Amino acid sequence: MKFCDLKERLASKVGIIGNIAYPVIGAGVFLLIWFVAAKATDMEIILPSPSRAFEEFFVLFGTKEFYVALGGTLGRALISFALAFLCAAILAVIGYLLPSVSKILAPVVTILRSVPTMSIILLSLIWLNSSESPVLITFLIVFPLLYSSLERSLKNIDGYVLSMSKVFGVPLMTRIFRMYIPAVLPDTVAAARSNISLGLKVMIASEVLAQTVKSMGVAMQISRVYLDTAALMGWTIAAVILSYLLEGAVLCMGRLIVRWKR
Amino acid sequence: MKKKIIVTIALALVMTLLVSVALVGCENKDENTDNPSTVTVNVVVPDGSPAIAIAKLVSENPTFAGYDINYSIVEGATQISAAILNDTANIAIAPLNLGATMYNKGMGVKLVTTNVQGSLYMVGKNMPAGATTAEKLASLKGKVVYNIGQGATPDLTFKYILDHFGIAYTEGDTAAADVVTLNYVNTGSELIPLLKQGKAEYGIMGEPAVTKANANAGTSTVFDIQALWQESTGSATAGFPQAGVFVKDSLLASEHAAFIEWFVAKLKENEEWASANPDKVSSALTSVGSTSLAGLTSATITACNLKTVKAADAKTAVNTYLGALYAFNAATVGGKMPDDNFFYAPATDAAA
Numbered sequence: 001m002k003f004c005d006l007k008e009r010l011a012s013k014v015g016i017i018g019n020i021a022y023p024v025i026g027a028g029v030f031l032l033i034w035f036v037a038a039k040a041t042d043m044e045i046i047l048p049s050p051s052r053a054f055e056e057f058f059v060l061f062g063t064k065e066f067y068v069a070l071g072g073t074l075g076r077a078l079i080s081f082a083l084a085f086l087c088a089a090i091l092a093v094i095g096y097l098l099p100s101v102s103k104i105l106a107p108v109v110t111i112l113r114s115v116p117t118m119s120i121i122l123l124s125l126i127w128l129n130s131s132e133s134p135v136l137i138t139f140l141i142v143f144p145l146l147y148s149s150l151e152r153s154l155k156n157i158d159g160y161v162l163s164m165s166k167v168f169g170v171p172l173m174t175r176i177f178r179m180y181i182p183a184v185l186p187d188t189v190a191a192a193r194s195n196i197s198l199g200l201k202v203m204i205a206s207e208v209l210a211q212t213v214k215s216m217g218v219a220m221q222i223s224r225v226y227l228d229t230a231a232l233m234g235w236t237i238a239a240v241i242l243s244y245l246l247e248g249a250v251l252c253m254g255r256l257i258v259r260w261k262r
Numbered sequence: 263m264k265k266k267i268i269v270t271i272a273l274a275l276v277m278t279l280l281v282s283v284a285l286v287g288c289e290n291k292d293e294n295t296d297n298p299s300t301v302t303v304n305v306v307v308p309d310g311s312p313a314i315a316i317a318k319l320v321s322e323n324p325t326f327a328g329y330d331i332n333y334s335i336v337e338g339a340t341q342i343s344a345a346i347l348n349d350t351a352n353i354a355i356a357p358l359n360l361g362a363t364m365y366n367k368g369m370g371v372k373l374v375t376t377n378v379q380g381s382l383y384m385v386g387k388n389m390p391a392g393a394t395t396a397e398k399l400a401s402l403k404g405k406v407v408y409n410i411g412q413g414a415t416p417d418l419t420f421k422y423i424l425d426h427f428g429i430a431y432t433e434g435d436t437a438a439a440d441v442v443t444l445n446y447v448n449t450g451s452e453l454i455p456l457l458k459q460g461k462a463e464y465g466i467m468g469e470p471a472v473t474k475a476n477a478n479a480g481t482s483t484v485f486d487i488q489a490l491w492q493e494s495t496g497s498a499t500a501g502f503p504q505a506g507v508f509v510k511d512s513l514l515a516s517e518h519a520a521f522i523e524w525f526v527a528k529l530k531e532n533e534e535w536a537s538a539n540p541d542k543v544s545s546a547l548t549s550v551g552s553t554s555l556a557g558l559t560s561a562t563i564t565a566c567n568l569k570t571v572k573a574a575d576a577k578t579a580v581n582t583y584l585g586a587l588y589a590f591n592a593a594t595v596g597g598k599m600p601d602d603n604f605f606y607a608p609a610t611d612a613a614a
């Protein structure tokens with residue numbers, strides 16, 4: 001009896017505190033593993049402790065290099081994401097209206113999606129300079145994912161609703177803003193959210209390989225060259241937080257669009 | 263719900279344990295290699311001119327009783343520190359500043375010899391205008407100079423030289439007025455196509471890539487970085503101790519002194535042998551993983567400035583070089599100047 005009571009009470013409380021408690025537990029467990037592993041290795045070049053990494057992270061804010069690198073990487077990531085999103089949206093809409101275009105694009109997107117990231121990176125290093133190639137690489141990785149998601153959600157729009165709106169002669173603008181956009185929005189926001197952080201990761205990786213000046217990738221690479229693992233971790237924390245903020249920004253934009261169209 | 267929480271915590275503990283066991287396991291590998299019957303010696307060198315320093319050893323594979331020696335070539339200097347860290351190598355050739363950093367970070371290595379006394383050159387499509395070095399360097403303003411590896415030796419030495427001659431520089435992709443613009447690629451072999459296509463006008467790289475660039479990309483050597491370094495630092499000899507042999511402390515114990523002495527002697531024999539036998543150098547090093555050392559010539563090997571100098575005799579040159587880098591950016595040598603223990607002094611010296 002008592003146990004059941006407790007279980008019920010717990011269940012009701014979990015709803016309220018769960019949103020806060022579980023992420024905190026998750027982060028705590030992660031930090032604990034990190035801390036124990038760092039203690040076990042006891043060598044800062046292999047694995048610095050979480051406190052050292054966060055110390056280095058806060059040191060970054062005082063340096064000019066941090067803002068220069070952050071600005072460069074963020075700018076490039078946003079440009080390539082915006083380009084990929086625009087292309088994906090335009091092509092998905094054209095493909096939706098003209099099925100033949102969608103069929104022509106299908107193999108291209110499949111190829112783009114299955115080309116190894118590394119060969120895209122290596123090829124673009126030959127074609128472009130060190131600050132252009134990360135933009136191309138990120139574009140080529142993110143575009144097919146966004147396109148497929150947009151195409152899928154457009155195809156999934158309820159056929160009955162579509163034919164009904166035609167029968168009742170609903171104006172085009174109303175149809176776009178009241179029907180199409182609301183229908184594709186949830187999936188699109190979800191796709192954009194996961195792809196913007198993927199884009200940032202790809203961006204940083206390609207910056208390392210392209211030796212892009214003024215970039216977070218090279219800042220990480222230089223910390224590695226100087227065996228400054230704590231600083232490398234500090235940069236990593238900065239990248240994680242940045243990608244978290246980017247995802248948040250995408251969510252906010254999604255919500256703003258929902259509000260605006262009402 | 264309670265069960266779930268318990269499971270979560272249990273899982274977390276198991277993961278923590280596993281990770282720590284795995285990491286502790288890694289550490290213990292150190293002891294296993296110190297087998298009393300035969301000692302395994304793994305020599306790791308970066309591809310390029312430092313690899314030529316071990317060419318004779320690789321080619322003839324001489325043996326020393328009680329030691330089992332393996333050689334491997336890795337792509338770049340950064341893999342060297344990884345090999346030393348995870349104990350896959352106990353002898354390595356590394357850039358001097360990386361060696362100093364490894365020493366300062368407590369990775370348990372000492373400098374045994376310096377081997378490459380500078381093999382860096384700037385190649386270009388056009389000769390810089392001007393009569394003096396300062397004028398020639400100043401003529402690079404408004405141009406892009408490509409370099410290999412941001413934050414590594416070629417980058418640091420060239421920035422030091424530009425600073426000395428009071429020439430402003432910036433990092434970027436496009437040329438800007440009144441400054442030298444520095445741009446980067448990873449390796450010399452990446453730079454050659456850029457020079458060939460005319461995308462790059464000037465590039466700094468190490469031999470043997472220099473010879474390859476001049477033969478294939480229509481460039482010629484415009485600066486000897488070693489000479490510029492001498493002019494900038496006012497040192498007595500040309501060049502600087504670019505790379506040296508670093509040995510882990512476990513292999514520097516007195517019982518291994520005879521082996522180390524033998525190894526250094528073999529490195530010394532290599533100097534003349536390598537420039538006399540370029541074909542053998544190429545084939546031997548290619549067989550252990552080099553991708554950039556095929557088709558070497560005597561002239562190329564000579565331009566690599568290979569010279570084995572024992573740590574004790576190289577102290578002044580090393581301290582001058584590291585001191586310059588330290589003054590430029592302390593992080594490049596691991597935050598501080600290495601102390602005297604950095605230089606290996608064989609215990610047998612005292613007995614002799």
